[in-house]
Amino acid sequence: MMQHVPEAATGKSVAVPEFSWQAHSVLVVDDEEGMRSFLERALRPRCGLVESAPDVEHAMRLMARLHFDLLILHIALPGKSGLDWLHELREDGFTGDVILITAFADLDTAINALRGGASDFILKPFRVDQILNSIKNCFQRAHLARENFVLRRQLAGLSVDIDGLVGASSCMDQLRGVLRRVAQTPSTVLLLGESGTGKEVAARALHRMSPRAQRPFVPLNCAAIAADLIESELFGHVKGAFTGATDSRNGLFYYAHGGTLFLDEVSELPLPQQSRLLRVLEERRLRPVGSEREIPVDVRIVAASNRDLAAEVAAGRFRQDLYFRLAVMEIVIPPLRERAEDIPELVRHFMNLLTVQLGMAPLALSHGLLAQLASYTWPGNVRELRNFIERSLILGGFPVDALSARGDMLNAALAMPLEEVEKRHILRMLEACGGNKSEAARRLGVSRKTLERKCAEWSETGA
Template identity: 80%
Template sequence: MQRETALPATEAADAGAFGWHAHSVLIVDDEEGMRHFLERTLKRRCGMVEAAAGVEEAVALMARLHFDLIILDIALPGKSGIEWLHELREQGFGGDVILITAFADMETAIDALRGGASDFILKPFRIDQILNSIKRCFERAHLARENFVLRRALAEHATDLDGLVGHSPAIQQLSAMIRRVGQTPSTVLLLGESGTGKEVAARALHQTSPRAQRAFVPLNCAAISSELIESELFGHVKGAFTGASESRNGLFYYAHGGTLFLDEISELPLPMQTRLLRVLEDRRLRPVGAEREIPVDVRIIAASNRDLAAEVAAGRFRQDLYFRLAVVDIRIPPLRERVEDIPDLVRHFMGLLSTQLGVAPLPITHGLVNGLGAYTWPGNVRELRNFVERSLILGGFPAVLQAGASPETVAADDDKLPLEVVEKRHILRVVEACGGNKSEAARYLGVSRKTLDRKFADWSEGSRSSATEA
């Protein structure tokens, strides 16, 4: 067995590139000298390293902790490593397993590979053999993360919403701010109404940052139940709660080295706000049910369509988390403040959606542009996108637009009313047009059902307050 040495420069670069320090390793070997050797070798390279002398001790560790890689001796007292490997795969363990042994023949090697071993190494081995094997395992894990993020991104229709299209002073100022802030490692808070393109701004921040080649992982905090969001973010170990039949990595794991975008952060439950604050401060997290923390390297970009300062004053959002998130805050302008961008946005969505839908683009006339510009767009860019998509499907724009009226036959005097009144009228019209189906209306408006329910609750509360004052 070769004496343990530092990683060569090229191997050290590879170790950094594939995030060795983000991985956890379990060593299972009844030979004390081998366990100590592997522990010394890996502890300064990996985020967490544990060792066990046998299967029973290893099972107890796995009940409490999550491991990405197991280095497993075949000849163990009680139960062999190959027997346990077969059990692990049957139980759903998806991590890599490197088998090591001093006694092996071709039949054993074949049995090991059939059982799902990632590699098979004979003792005594050189240090570079085991390190190269681990490196290959971590490379596969890195590719698996990238594939997960790619599949998630392809499933997110919001990526089509390009809110940075346009030439208005507001959008130019936003673009300049993103280019400046993107180069920094600072946490960013994006503020703006629903549908303004906060995720697009977050993606632009990621693309202009040194993390651009790593993962961008979005999560809508309002779309995940309070019971599941902790596991969604931090992952969990097997048996952590009812239904946790196997260990699972959280989104922090998949965003390692890259950016985690937390949309609608105001919807995060208070206990989770506390946990998120600790991760931001310590750069370490604890999966649900685990006893050990795992180091993470993630840039956080948060977004909210609510006034977080007001949420803090109301006791619904932690002040310390608010200050930690708002290192830099960027306001995304609503569409009514950049109406000169509407023609560019319509052309953008027309080209994008006509290709996706397989239909011919519609002509964009001067009367159409005037009609769109006369409307306040409470659903912002997302509502405009939905309007273009619906028009393409129906084969034409509403006739009232060609005469310079606003979409959805908004009353002629709406432009003289406060925005809140116009927004309420429009939402009520859409809900009515959808036969009272709020979920369908929310999809049409481009907001979450939770946001729509909150609007109705606010109006109801306002009505009760007015009645009490009267």
């Protein structure tokens, strides 16, 4: 059974699958061997991992090695009581569900348990269907929290066209064919291409055509996260792992479980985090920052870069072993200038999409205008074309004169070395932004780290 959530960008719906029991793990903590055996028999055919322990000490040792989504915890345990341990778990940042069970309880105990962070409170003896319903409710809440996180991320990125790859040119037909074939495999994919060519669109298309289509697609721009936070963003962290870590937090690998994690601008990952990523890809397990526990992960990685990763490897800025691990399938997204015949279709596509988003009437499209747009080289690729259509709708007309002026500048620049053209363009943007490197990097469509590296290179050479 599927839930369907409306998607604001297109008016279509996104299918959100119900949870899978097999995706969850349970730890039973009870001093009665018969109860442990009863719960293990009931849960092992359903859940991905079921372990049991007779007391808190044994349970803590299991939790140091394994990740559990749910604890079924008896209150009256030898040594430390289940209720006391529940309070400690919550103080230490454990975010999983906890079902408390007991043979003797009064109203005060139940209230104390729920205030302490218990997800449910069940009296012994109980029926199998009673405990299974309680567990199912916990799993469904966790599943919905995960899906809501993914949907919020998708809604935050509505500027990205998720309708699919637009264009009937031969290179786009070839690209769709390659993506369709690769989608059916579990292999990692590396998408290469200039900024603005639509690498994330290709990644989403690959996900939609894959067996993981009904699971989450979680994107991350590696250049947009500070170097000291990227590890926590990817793998999560436990409470107290670093200054400011006041609570435990799941990473994006957790939210992408069963689906696809898209790592855009993967070349911007610092070398230490490249090493951590490589280990996760090879072992299919991760360890949150500050934790001793390893968590199994089932995630397909699709990475993207607008830089030559082989050159980055040669320069010592990217690990060779990670490059080979990511580039199992390497796919190049063509620039817009190599598929100019697709421009009229793209113009109409963005016109239809943006008039809905902006609530504006469409502009008239003549053959002469489409021919003029098709003759422009679009150095910013599809992203620049989309921005041009959006700006035209806001202005109420197409500022084609501005395109002509920019085209003249490009023609004049052909006589210059590429490095000089790049330098002049960056310096002009820095000047336009009053020296604000973050804003200049945003307008240029690169990371601040990339911009600072370019400026440092010019400073070292005296250029």
